[in-house]
Amino acid sequence: MRQAARVEARAAYAFVAPTALLLGLFVFLPLAWAVVISFQSTDGFGQGAWIGLDNYARLLGDSRFWRASLNTLVFTVVVTPLSIGLGLAAALLLDAALPARPLFRTVLILPMAVSGVATALVGLLFFDENTGVLNSILASFGLSEPAWQSDGPWAFASVVLVTLWWRVGFNMLIYLTALQGTDPQLHESAMLDGASWVQRLRHVTIPALRPATFFLVIINVIYSFQVFDLVFVLTGGGPEDSTSVLVTYAYEQGFTQRDQGYAAAVGMVLLVATLAFTTLQWRLNRGRDGEA
Amino acid sequence: MHLTRRHLLTYSSAAAGAAALAGCGFTRSSDDSTGSRTLTFTTWGTESELAGFRSAIDSFEKANPGTSVQLNAVPYEQMFTNVDAQIQAGNAPDVFRVPYYSFGAYAGAGQLLDLTDHLDSGFSDRFTPQAWAAVQNGGSPFGVPHHTDTSVILYNKQALETAGIDAVPTALDEAWTWDQFDEVARRLRRSLPDDKFPFAYNWQGNGVTRWLSWLFEADGRFLEDDLLTPAIDSDAGRAAVEFTQRFFPDRLVPPNSSVKATTYAADLWYGETVAMTFGGAFLVPDTEATVDFEWGATYSPRNVRAGGDFGGNALVATRDADPELVAAFFDHVTQAEQMRQFCAGASLLPTRADLVEGGIEFAVRPELSPVFVGQASTVQAQDSGQVASPSMASIITVLQDQLEAAFVGGQGTEATIRGLASGIGEATAG
Numbered sequence A: 001m002r003q004a005a006r007v008e009a010r011a012a013y014a015f016v017a018p019t020a021l022l023l024g025l026f027v028f029l030p031l032a033w034a035v036v037i038s039f040q041s042t043d044g045f046g047q048g049a050w051i052g053l054d055n056y057a058r059l060l061g062d063s064r065f066w067r068a069s070l071n072t073l074v075f076t077v078v079v080t081p082l083s084i085g086l087g088l089a090a091a092l093l094l095d096a097a098l099p100a101r102p103l104f105r106t107v108l109i110l111p112m113a114v115s116g117v118a119t120a121l122v123g124l125l126f127f128d129e130n131t132g133v134l135n136s137i138l139a140s141f142g143l144s145e146p147a148w149q150s151d152g153p154w155a156f157a158s159v160v161l162v163t164l165w166w167r168v169g170f171n172m173l174i175y176l177t178a179l180q181g182t183d184p185q186l187h188e189s190a191m192l193d194g195a196s197w198v199q200r201l202r203h204v205t206i207p208a209l210r211p212a213t214f215f216l217v218i219i220n221v222i223y224s225f226q227v228f229d230l231v232f233v234l235t236g237g238g239p240e241d242s243t244s245v246l247v248t249y250a251y252e253q254g255f256t257q258r259d260q261g262y263a264a265a266v267g268m269v270l271l272v273a274t275l276a277f278t279t280l281q282w283r284l285n286r287g288r289d290g291e292a
Numbered sequence B: 001m002h003l004t005r006r007h008l009l010t011y012s013s014a015a016a017g018a019a020a021l022a023g024c025g026f027t028r029s030s031d032d033s034t035g036s037r038t039l040t041f042t043t044w045g046t047e048s049e050l051a052g053f054r055s056a057i058d059s060f061e062k063a064n065p066g067t068s069v070q071l072n073a074v075p076y077e078q079m080f081t082n083v084d085a086q087i088q089a090g091n092a093p094d095v096f097r098v099p100y101y102s103f104g105a106y107a108g109a110g111q112l113l114d115l116t117d118h119l120d121s122g123f124s125d126r127f128t129p130q131a132w133a134a135v136q137n138g139g140s141p142f143g144v145p146h147h148t149d150t151s152v153i154l155y156n157k158q159a160l161e162t163a164g165i166d167a168v169p170t171a172l173d174e175a176w177t178w179d180q181f182d183e184v185a186r187r188l189r190r191s192l193p194d195d196k197f198p199f200a201y202n203w204q205g206n207g208v209t210r211w212l213s214w215l216f217e218a219d220g221r222f223l224e225d226d227l228l229t230p231a232i233d234s235d236a237g238r239a240a241v242e243f244t245q246r247f248f249p250d251r252l253v254p255p256n257s258s259v260k261a262t263t264y265a266a267d268l269w270y271g272e273t274v275a276m277t278f279g280g281a282f283l284v285p286d287t288e289a290t291v292d293f294e295w296g297a298t299y300s301p302r303n304v305r306a307g308g309d310f311g312g313n314a315l316v317a318t319r320d321a322d323p324e325l326v327a328a329f330f331d332h333v334t335q336a337e338q339m340r341q342f343c344a345g346a347s348l349l350p351t352r353a354d355l356v357e358g359g360i361e362f363a364v365r366p367e368l369s370p371v372f373v374g375q376a377s378t379v380q381a382q383d384s385g386q387v388a389s390p391s392m393a394s395i396i397t398v399l400q401d402q403l404e405a406a407f408v409g410g411q412g413t414e415a416t417i418r419g420l421a422s423g424i425g426e427a428t429a430g
Helices: A002-037 A054-060 A063-095 A101-113 A116-127 A133-140 A152-180 A184-192 A197-208 A210-225 A229-234 A246-256 A260-291 B005-023 B047-063 B076-089 B100-108 B129-133 B157-162 B178-191 B205-217 B235-245 B265-270 B283-290 B323-333 B336-346 B353-358 B366-376 B381-387 B392-408 B413-428
Strands: B037-043 B067-073 B095-099 B144-149 B152-156 B197-200 B274-279 B295-298 B311-317
Touching: A002 A260, A054 A260, A063 A101, A063 A152, A063 A210, A063 A246, A063 A260, A101 A152, A116 A133, A116 A152, A116 A229, A152 A210, A152 A229, A184 A197, A197 A210, A210 A260, A229 A246, A246 A260, A246 B076, A246 B392, B037 B047, B037 B076, B037 B323, B047 B067, B047 B323, B047 B336, B067 B323, B095 B100, B100 B311, B100 B381, B100 B392, B129 B144, B129 B381, B144 B323, B144 B336, B144 B366, B152 B157, B152 B366, B157 B178, B157 B274, B178 B197, B197 B265, B205 B235, B205 B381, B205 B392, B235 B392, B235 B413, B265 B274, B265 B283, B295 B366, B311 B323, B323 B336, B336 B353, B392 B413
Parallel strands: B037 B067, B037 B095, B197 B274
Antiparallel strands: B095 B311, B144 B311, B152 B274, B152 B295
């Protein structure tokens, strides 16, 4: 019996080893390296100079870092509930007897197949304030044309809208899968008890989707914290840093200014914020499951 | 030996991994087993530029039997993150192409080969003084000026005629003064619909260094001769900020064409959003292929003096490259015939003094060549020398931040000058 357990354990380690090796090599090692670099002043060439916590102290007085942090937070707070809510709405529609459901599902999921850069380029065609499709349509109806690229709030709105277009399909897909895995007898029982559609949504569907929602909140928040390609291509962080986020700021510091130690410190702040949120969410969710 | 499925998988994985690593550029060769000598050369480029490089490499290999140059063409967007990573990993290419505004960062960090002892005496005489100044660091050459480019005004003939502008300058000494240019722009503003604009300036992205042309035209500088002391706090600096700042509130340029915009001046020109754009000769083939309106080119405006941006790229070698082979290659690609072919085909300007003096004919719209060559002659060595500062990467960020605040953030001239002076000072202090 003990021999069999040892063989089983060895097999388990053998299966885990390639993934652990790859994770160690390409995730944990670079991460540890980034921590070390964040304590250095370095342009990436040769040995950096050890400066302790100076990069972190510099963050405290850097108004552009705080602006990027605030933008990242606002982006997360706006995009996460909206993309999850719209994903849920789309999934509910496509789970019902809607005509041409495969077509709608394909249309919604299609942006997922496109890279972030390509999505942003499509967004540029749409939101260009001189030649973009959206302003042409608005002008043809005699409506005023927003300055999608030269006015801060409108530029931020364009990033949010393109992100929603990109993310809703993914959220819809996860919810649709969860909906189709829900026991239909629950709904039948509720209907027999006279529950309305809204009551069934609130008391049956949404609780049944809790694991999917938990997963989507974590994934969407992490995505929002790490948004880069859409912002970089669509607005470049401008105008006047109104769409600058932590990763575009870190990129600018690391690769444009070659201040790689400072860029690593910005990255560490992002890592800590992501870990803190995920831990908090995990604990809250575990508590709820316990109550249930 | 019996080859099991497991063995086959193991060996093929190992072989594929080695091939993949080789393909990723993790290997480097200078000498192979046959005794031939090889240079690795990394660059980005348009089709015409790459064709020019391939042609130069072919003739170099024919002229130097036993040598070869491996050309590695990469997209511009990945070029310098790749090169930086390769330098950090100790696998840098022997030779790479670098914009003049980035040259100083590599030379100043000690990553480039000092060519002082490897180039023939008198080698520098073949170049214009401003081109040679752009590849100096601490008084030594760390590269060769391969080609340059400078911005002139490309204009839509119909749009100018509609605004009643019947003539544009056809000689360098007749270039519009700032006041005349301002008047032309305002006449265009009055004749154009609200969603069209008189002109766009090509200062987006790293093109922010092109704003310096206004400073040079006002006879200003941003660094003193020591390349450390800020010099922008001057009447010329104020004049340049004040003049360019007015473009935005007066709607002479599109509001989304500021220095941090993601819309480039060239795209606004192709899309007919603007009647004129400032652009380099490299735009000539694309413009000819893209637009269906009649267009021409004229000189950039002048103020106290004429001026221009020293665009284009140098060729540099990394410090561990074979100096003799590098010097031979650099000598070859900067010969008159090689440079003429490259510049004519790619619509770029030569850095050789004899070609500048004798003229060059672009393959596309050759009648415009004198405008670009003439404008390039207005660049002074002190201008290009400042752009070769090792601190240029940080100075670019200062220019972007302060000019963005001035152009679209409503920041006043005095505050902008203060911000530029202190930012440049911090940048050069390291």
